Amino acid sequence: MRIFITLIILFCLIPNSAYAWWNKDWDYRKEFIFDTSVTGVAIENTVNDVAVLIKLHLGNFTYFSDTLPAGEDIRFVLGDDLTPLKHHIEYYDPLQQIGLIWVKMPRIVPGTNLEKIYMYYGNQEAVKGDDVAATFSADEVLVYHFNEQVSDATAYQSNPQGNSSSIIQGAVIGSGAEFQGQQNIIVPVTPSLRLIPDPGLTASFWMKQVSDQNDAVLISYVEEGNASLALKIAANKPYLEYTTSAGTIVTPTEETTEILADTWSHLAFTVTSDLMTLYVNGIEASSAEINTEEMGGLLSIGALPDQTQSFVGQIDELKILKRAVSAEWVSINYNNQGPNDLLIRAGADGQQEGAGEGHNYIAFSLSKLTLEGKITTGTLTVMLIFGVLIMIGKSMFLGKVRKSNRLFQKRYAGKDDAGKAISNSLIATYKNVNVEDKKLKESGLNRLFATGMKELHTRLTASTAGAARTKTLSANSINALRASMNTTMLRENQRLQKQMVLLTIAIAGGPFIGLFGTVMGVMITFAEVALAGNVDVNAIAPGISAALVATVAGLAVAIPCLFGYNYLSSQIKEISADMRVFTDEFESRVSEEFGE
Numbered sequence: 147m148r149i150f151i152t153l154i155i156l157f158c159l160i161p162n163s164a165y166a167w168w169n170k171d172w173d174y175r176k177e178f179i180f181d182t183s184v185t186g187v188a189i190e191n192t193v194n195d196v197a198v199l200i201k202l203h204l205g206n207f208t209y210f211s212d213t214l215p216a217g218e219d220i221r222f223v224l225g226d227d228l229t230p231l232k233h234h235i236e237y238y239d240p241l242q243q244i245g246l247i248w249v250k251m252p253r254i255v256p257g258t259n260l261e262k263i264y265m266y267y268g269n270q271e272a273v274k275g276d277d278v279a280a281t282f283s284a285d286e287v288l289v290y291h292f293n294e295q296v297s298d299a300t301a302y303q304s305n306p307q308g309n310s311s312s313i314i315q316g317a318v319i320g321s322g323a324e325f326q327g328q329q330n331i332i333v334p335v336t337p338s339l340r341l342i343p344d345p346g347l348t349a350s351f352w353m354k355q356v357s358d359q360n361d362a363v364l365i366s367y368v369e370e371g372n373a374s375l376a377l378k379i380a381a382n383k384p385y386l387e388y389t390t391s392a393g394t395i396v397t398p399t400e401e402t403t404e405i406l407a408d409t410w411s412h413l414a415f416t417v418t419s420d421l422m423t424l425y426v427n428g429i430e431a432s433s434a435e436i437n438t439e440e441m442g443g444l445l446s447i448g449a450l451p452d453q454t455q456s457f458v459g460q461i462d463e464l465k466i467l468k469r470a471v472s473a474e475w476v477s478i479n480y481n482n483q484g485p486n487d488l489l490i491r492a493g494a495d496g497q498q499e500g501a502g503e504g505h506n507y508i509a510f511s512l513s514k515l516t517l518e519g520k521i522t523t524g525t526l527t528v529m530l531i532f533g534v535l536i537m538i539g540k541s542m543f544l545g546k547v548r549k550s551n552r553l554f555q556k557r558y559a560g561k562d563d564a565g566k567a568i569s570n571s572l573i574a575t576y577k578n579v580n581v582e583d584k585k586l587k588e589s590g591l592n593r594l595f596a597t598g599m600k601e602l603h604t605r606l607t608a609s610t611a612g613a614a615r616t617k618t619l620s621a622n623s624i625n626a627l628r629a630s631m632n633t634t635m636l637r638e639n640q641r642l643q644k645q646m647v648l649l650t651i652a653i654a655g656g657p658f659i660g661l662f663g664t665v666m667g668v669m670i671t672f673a674e675v676a677l678a679g680n681v682d683v684n685a686i687a688p689g690i691s692a693a694l695v696a697t698v699a700g701l702a703v704a705i706p707c708l709f710g711y712n713y714l715s716s717q718i719k720e721i722s723a724d725m726r727v728f729t730d731e732f733e734s735r736v737s738e739e740f741g742e
Contacts, residue, residue, distance in 0.1 A: 167498055168228045172221065173268035176207060177493030180251075181259040187481040187489045189256045189474040195283035196254060196475060198482050198490065199319065200265065202238075202245030204514075204688050206492030210240035212268050219272035222249045225262035234276040234299070236291050237320045246320050250281045254478060254489075262493060287338040288445075288466040292323045296331060304339055304466075308332040311448055314460065318352045318410040319483060322462035323448070329456065330449035338468060341367055341375065341441040343419035346470030349377070350414040350479055355407055355459040358382055362457040363450050364413065365464070369443030377415055377424070378455070379405065386415055386422050388436050397424050397432040410462075412480040416470040428480030430473060514692035516670055522663030526656060526699040533652045533703060536645050537710035543588070544642070544717045550589030551724060554579065558595065572602070572739055590638040590721065591728050597634040598732050601627040606740065619740045628733050635725050642718045649714075652707040660700020667693025 168175075178200060182189050200222075202210075213219055217238040222231040229252075237246040255261060279301035282289055289299040292313060298304045310329040315321050323331070333339070341347045349365055359379045366376035373390040383399040403426045405411050414425040423433040447464065449456035463483060482489040515523060557579045576599050579592065586592040605623045619627075671689025 166228060168221075168223045168230075168264065168266055169269075170498065171269045171271070172219070172266040173498050174209065174212060174266070175496040175498075176209075176265040176267070177225070177496065178263050178265065178490050179259060179493045180254060180261040180263075180490055181488070182254060182256050182261075183259045186259060186491075187477055189254070189477060191256060191472060191474055193254045193472065193474050193478055195250065195252060195285075196478060197248045197250050197281050197283075197286070198254075198478070199487075200245075200247045200249055200490065201487060202243075202247065204243050207243075207245070208688060209267075209495070210243045210245075213240060214270070214272065215240060216274070217245060217247070217267075218274040219267050219269040220247065221266045221272075221275055222247075223264050223266065224252075225264055228264075231263065232277045232280040234278040234281050236293065248281050250283075256474075264496070283467075285467045285469050286465060287468050288333070288464070290323075290464040291319070292317065292321055292462055292464075294321075296323065302336070302338045304333055304336055306331050306333050310453075317460060317462040318354075318485070319463050322352075322460050324460050325448040325457050327456045327458050328449065328453045330451070330453055331447040332451060333445040333447070335367065335369075335442040335445055339442075339445060339466065340468075341417060341438070342468070343417075343438040343440065345468065346416060346418040346438075348414065348416045348467040348469065348471045348475075349465070350412070350467075350476065351464040352410050352412050352462040352483070353405075353457075353459060354410045355379065355382070355405060355457070357407055357458065359457060359459075361455055363446065363448070363455045364457055364461070366446045366450060367441050367443065368446060368451055369441050372443070373439045373441050374443075375417065375422075375441060376450075377413065379457070382407065384413055384424065384426065385432070386424050386434065388417075388422060388434070388438075390437075390439060392437075395422075395434050395436050397422065397434045400432055402426070402429075403431040410485075412484065414476045414479070418470045425473070425476045425480075428477045511691045511695050514688045515695060516667060516689075516692065518666045518670070519663055519692055519696055522659060522666070522696045523699045526659055526696070526703050529652050529656060529659075530699075530703045530706070533649055533707045533710070536648055537707070537714065540645065540714050541710075541717075544714065544721070546588040547590060547642070547721055548717075550586050551591050551721065554586055554589045554592045554595070558591070572599070572735060590635075590642070590725055593638060594631050594634050594725055594728055595732065598627060598631050598729075598736070601630045602736060602740070619736065621741075624733065624737055624741065627736060628729065631729050631732065635722075635729060638725060639718075639722055642721060646711065646714065646718075649707045649711040653704050653711060656703035656707070657697075657700040660697040660703075663696025663699075664693045667696060 181187065217235050220233070220235070222233050223229060224231065232250040233247055235245065235247050237244065239245070249263065251263075278299050282300050286300055287302045288304045290296055291299055294313065296306055296309050296311070296313075309331045311323040311325050311331055313321050314324045351365070353364060358381045361378050361380045364377045364379060364384070366374060368374045373388070376387045378385060378387055380399075382405045383403050384405060385399050386397040388395045403424070405426070412427050416423045417438060419438050420435055421433055422436055424431045444451050447461065465479075478489060481487070558575055560575065560578070576595075579586070579595060581592055581596040581599070605619055605627065668690060671686060671693060674689065675686055
């Protein structure tokens with residue numbers, strides 16, 4: 147008993163701790179999980195104070211409409227203790243459904259896929275929470291995002307004194323800088339930017355060359371009359387060159403360091419008091435022993451300060467740190483910032499208890515419909531509207547028929563509207579029924595009776611002018627009268643069944659049309675994923691969700707039409723049965739009164 151009570155208490159406590167909410171003013175949150183296990187970015191040591199890039203897109207975040215236009219309501223907190231994290235937005239466009247946000251992580255530990263952070267959003271009263279400078283560590287002395295202009299995002303404000311490059315869109319992270327030859331960016335080396343042998347220096351950036359280069363300078367430290375340090379590229383191989391009065395030292399080039407043209411590659415290098423190391427795409431490529439001297443002068447990007455040995459291509463996301471980082475730091479930057487983020491994956495969506503209406507999942511699925519899906523869903527919507535109108539109209543019509551039939555049956559039974567009995571002869575019944583009465587307009591029994599009485603009157607009257615009225619009918623005459631009534635009954639059944647075939651079409655065709663739309667949507671979704679080269683389930687889910695809308699629409703047409711058809715058919719069968727019974731009864735009365 148005690149164990150049972152303990153389990154109940156634990157069960158009640160677990161949801162409360164799992165649903166801890168950072169701030170009640172924010173309605174929603176998105177989970178992001180860091181993977182430093184063998185399935186993600188496998189690192190051996192903890193990396194502290196590193197700015198990571200959160201890339202929002204339809205593959206991992208589908209609720210841009212729930213955020214403020216510029217992402218002012220976006221906040222990040224640690225998943226374990228809900229500590230707020232510094233962040234700033236580099237680019238955010240809810241219409242294009244793209245967001246690039248830098249978040250400062252106090253630590254990234256190795257060997258786990260359980261560490262997580264939460265992105266909170268959905269506060270219409272929130273003000274902008276960006277803190278650009280605080281997003282980076284104190285060691286990061288220069289960060290160029292290459293947005294609308296070339297400016298330093300850190301607190302050191304190491305801005306260029308000269309810039310002949312141009313800003314282009316569509317770089318590896320938002321926009322980037324383009325160099326077309328004899329162009330460069332010149333930055334004075336302030337005390338924070340100086341290369342000091344201990345603790346060293348690190349540079350990290352992305353580059354794309356349009357063709358093979360001839361000892362082109364990507365980034366260089368040049369101090370007149372003193373040492374220089376340059377990262378260059380010859381043909382398609384990068385290398386580090388360190389020059390002093392004692393000579394020049396160059397890192398060896400390996401086959402694995404080859405850079406492909408028209409492809410974004412990540413380059414980084416570190417310099418310590420006795421070693422310079424080059425990293426290509428997150429992996430150490432080469433190194434060389436040096437005797438490092440302190441260095442200042444000018445920092446030049448894209449060429450030497452005099453614009454010689456110029457680079458032709460693009461550069462994005464340049465970072466300089468006043469210390470030599472670890473190989474784990476380089477690996478995290480490469481894998482996190484590249485096209486396929488192996489470090490961070492999107493997790494579950496969350497909603498605060500009692501927060502508004504929540505996410506409208508149906509509206510989201512509808513918003514992702516392709517042209518084929520819109521055509522299919524639109525067709526099914528029209529079919530549903532027509533089906534509902536037919537069911538409503540037919541139900542009202544059958545109601546009128548049943549009401550008129552009940553009144554006819556009352557009069558035909560030999561009673562007037564007041565319920566008083568009258569003669570039960572056919573002639574008296576005919577007068578009592580009054581087939582021309584508008585109240586009997588929709589009665590099929592009334593039309594059968596009118597047909598029968600018309601045929602009876604015709605056969606009871608002599609076929610030649612002036613002949614005496616006969617009193618009896620032959621068996622053939624009675625059969626002919628029955629045939630006329632059967633014809634009228636057939637027409638009445640056709641009137642009752644009118645437009646019912648449209649319901650059968652909706653029942654049979656709706657699911658197949660929906661299935662066709664779903665198959666087309668799934669096919670297009672997988673084709674887009676194949677062309678994009680992204681196999682992330684989050685990239686597939688929106689398309690599949692939208693494709694399934696067609697199936698739902700097909701079932702939404704078929705199910706109500708099926709129930710409505712069965713109900714109406716049962717009513718029509720009852721009315722038809724009443725007409726058959728009446729025809730038999732009328733034939734019997736004619737035989738009794740006028741038969742031979």
